[in-house]
Amino acid sequence: MINRKINIAVIGLGQVGNYLLNELNTKKKDIEIKTGKKIHIVGISAKNKNKKRRFKINKSIFFKNPLEIIKSKKVDVLFEVIGQSDGISKKIVETALKNKIHVVTPNKALISKHGDYLSNLAEKNKVNLEFEASVAGGIPILRTIKEGLATNKLNKVYGILNGTCNYILSEMEKTKQNFSIVLNKAQSLGYAEPGNPKLDLNGYDAFAKIRILSSLAFNKKISKKKSLMEGIENIDYKDIEIASQLNFRIKLLGITEIINGKLFERVHPALVKKDTYIGNVNGVMNAVIVEGKPIGESVLQGEGAGPGATSSALMSDLLSILRGNIKYPFGLPGIKRKKPICYNERNSSNSLYLRLEVKDKPGVLSEITKLLANNRISIQRVIQIPDNKKRSASIIIITHKAVEHRSQNLIKSLKKNNNVIKKPVLVRLF
Numbered sequence: 287m288i289n290r291k292i293n294i295a296v297i298g299l300g301q302v303g304n305y306l307l308n309e310l311n312t313k314k315k316d317i318e319i320k321t322g323k324k325i326h327i328v329g330i331s332a333k334n335k336n337k338k339r340r341f342k343i344n345k346s347i348f349f350k351n352p353l354e355i356i357k358s359k360k361v362d363v364l365f366e367v368i369g370q371s372d373g374i375s376k377k378i379v380e381t382a383l384k385n386k387i388h389v390v391t392p393n394k395a396l397i398s399k400h401g402d403y404l405s406n407l408a409e410k411n412k413v414n415l416e417f418e419a420s421v422a423g424g425i426p427i428l429r430t431i432k433e434g435l436a437t438n439k440l441n442k443v444y445g446i447l448n449g450t451c452n453y454i455l456s457e458m459e460k461t462k463q464n465f466s467i468v469l470n471k472a473q474s475l476g477y478a479e480p481g482n483p484k485l486d487l488n489g490y491d492a493f494a495k496i497r498i499l500s501s502l503a504f505n506k507k508i509s510k511k512k513s514l515m516e517g518i519e520n521i522d523y524k525d526i527e528i529a530s531q532l533n534f535r536i537k538l539l540g541i542t543e544i545i546n547g548k549l550f551e552r553v554h555p556a557l558v559k560k561d562t563y564i565g566n567v568n569g570v571m572n573a574v575i576v577e578g579k580p581i582g583e584s585v586l587q588g589e590g591a592g593p594g595a596t597s598s599a600l601m602s603d604l605l606s607i608l609r610g611n612i613k614y615p616f617g618l619p620g621i622k623r624k625k626p627i628c629y630n631e632r633n634s635s636n637s638l639y640l641r642l643e644v645k646d647k648p649g650v651l652s653e654i655t656k657l658l659a660n661n662r663i664s665i666q667r668v669i670q671i672p673d674n675k676k677r678s679a680s681i682i683i684i685t686h687k688a689v690e691h692r693s694q695n696l697i698k699s700l701k702k703n704n705n706v707i708k709k710p711v712l713v714r715l716f
């Protein structure tokens with residue numbers, strides 16, 4: 287990019303887009319000093335021109351149809367900040383890249399689904415596609431992997447990738463309140479989407495981020511396999527309390543690793559020891575831990591969401607483009623990125639935390655231990671908490687390592703058992 291004057295378009299003026307626009311407007315001088323380039327915002331777009339926004343917008347450059355900006359203006363860098371995995375988001379990014387316009391986006395849904403296709407398009411047209419903000423908000427994890435750790439051989443990346451879930455789990459522990467009450471609080475504070483927070487809570491959001499991380503860390507195409515994905519909707523305060531008594535905390539983890547040359551990606555709640563690093567990342571914080579050679583273990587922690595943190599990452603992408611120092615969206619030419627061979631998650635093994643609500647009568651515990659034995663799962667610890675009023679009991683079992691397909695069989699047979707009165711809770715130990 288040789289021009290000194292850079293034309294910019296911002297598509298989407300919601301929580302992130304509107305904040306970003308204000309950053310661009312107020313930091314023009316700073317950008318010029320650092321890159322030698324003068325930015326000029328030539329077009330903005332959102333659904334509703336007259337909506338009240340946090341920061342004032344210049345309506346004279348507002349376009350109802352974002353594609354019109356590309357047609358009628360000379361754009362050098364386009365920010366896609368709408369957020370759909372397909373539809374207008376994909377269309378605008380595709381059109382921009384084909385027109386040799388650099389693209390910056392925080393859209394993990396789009397990149398985890400179409401990242402390979404779009405990065406090929408960027409390569410072909412010799413422009414950048416940058417998506418630092420799509421994983422862990424303000425934490426510069428993608429650039430760290432792409433640049434700072436460029437020649438390391440990474441074998442595992444894991445962490446807390448969803449601030450909404452981490453806030454809910456931490457707040458449940460702090461306030462001793464149940465999931466639904468804390469979810470309402472998270473929604474009123476803006477930490478969880480008011481309408482449909484499902485994609486945060488069921489692990490989908492963290493899984494999209496894991497897919498992007500795997501691809502960068504292991505130099506592979508984005509995996510299409512639907513692997514182990516569980517959310518936090520079934521975690522009760524009771525589980526958090528019992529875990530705490532056993533010196534654990536429950537965290538929603540995203541984990542990607544290479545096992546015998548195969549890629550294993552997963553997102554699920556996990557019991558982590560209270561005295562570990564990850565066990566002490568609380569509230570809306572995100573943290574990512576990278577393991578590899580020769581770096582060893584490297585940790586990054588910070589705000590994983592919110593317009594400020596997200597805009598920080600978007601601005602860093604812009605400066606990278608203006609400095610002309612990033613070549614391939616995934617760190618190496620697309621042709622060198624092979625399809626991953628995926629590990630069969632049914633063969634993985636974990637120690638388990640099981641909570642069973644059962645009828646309080648003789649013989650029930652021995653019936654349950656028999657089911658565990660049938661599935662070759664051995665017990666490390668059992669705790670029984672009777673509820674005399676309800677004539678029921680909670681049985682908590684910590685197991686030794688159990689193979690996943692046997693754990694799933696066990697859950698199936700427990701669900702069928704007449705003495706088990708509620709859906710069993712299973713949380714893997716990490």
Ligand SMILES: NC(=O)c1ccc[n+]([C@@H]2O[C@H](COP(=O)([O-])OP(=O)(O)OC[C@H]3O[C@@H](n4cnc5c(N)ncnc54)[C@H](OP(=O)(O)O)[C@@H]3O)[C@@H](O)[C@H]2O)c1
Pocket residue numbers: 297298299300301302303331332333334335337350352367368369370374392393394395419420423590591592593596
């Ligand atoms: N919010 C966060 O903390 C956060 C963190 C990390 C990443 N992200 C990512 O950032 C992106 C945006 O998130 P957000 O929270 O800012 O979303 P948002 O508040 O819902 O904003 C979406 C914006 O897109 C606009 N829009 C919708 N359809 C459009 C169309 N056809 N043409 C033009 N504009 C259209 C909306 O217009 P109106 O305003 O007129 O309705 C709105 O301004 C998503 O990819 C999200 O995953 C967000």
